[in-house]
Amino acid sequence: MLNFKISELIHSDIAVQNNINNMPDINSLDNMLNLIFYCLQPIRNLIKKPMIITSGYRNEAVNRLVKGKLNSQHLKGEAADFKISGMTSKEIISIIKKSNIEYDQLINEYDRWVHISYSKGKNRYQVLKY
Numbered sequence: 787m788l789n790f791k792i793s794e795l796i797h798s799d800i801a802v803q804n805n806i807n808n809m810p811d812i813n814s815l816d817n818m819l820n821l822i823f824y825c826l827q828p829i830r831n832l833i834k835k836p837m838i839i840t841s842g843y844r845n846e847a848v849n850r851l852v853k854g855k856l857n858s859q860h861l862k863g864e865a866a867d868f869k870i871s872g873m874t875s876k877e878i879i880s881i882i883k884k885s886n887i888e889y890d891q892l893i894n895e896y897d898r899w900v901h902i903s904y905s906k907g908k909n910r911y912q913v914l915k916y
């Protein structure tokens with residue numbers, strides 16, 4: 787099934803609150819489509835529970851407001867943070883590690899959400915905890 791919406795990765799509460807247009811450039815959009823095809827949609831299809839993106843693409847203004855790293859993969863459309871109803875970050879990461887889903891980095895961020903990135907041809911398969 788392919789039901790992911792690009793708006794799920796573009797929407798940002800902090801951008802709306804600050805009147806920032808968080809529209810990606812074409813290269814970031816290309817990266818976001820890969821992130822959806824190879825990571826996010828396969829995770830949604832595998833786990834089959836409500837999955838909410840808490841942060842996807844961030845332009846520089848949005849990244850500054852959320853105090854993201856200067857070289858954050860969110861700036862290139864290569865990363866998304868998400869939660870899944872009724873599951874801990876550890877449980878989510880464990881399922882993804884056991885699957886054949888491709889990723890660059892999987893990060894358990896403060897046990898509150900999971901950060902996943904996809905970098906075409908450069909995936910490192912790193913699992914980290916913040």
Ligand SMILES: [Zn+2]
Nearest residue numbers: 865866867901
């Ligand atoms: Zn992130």
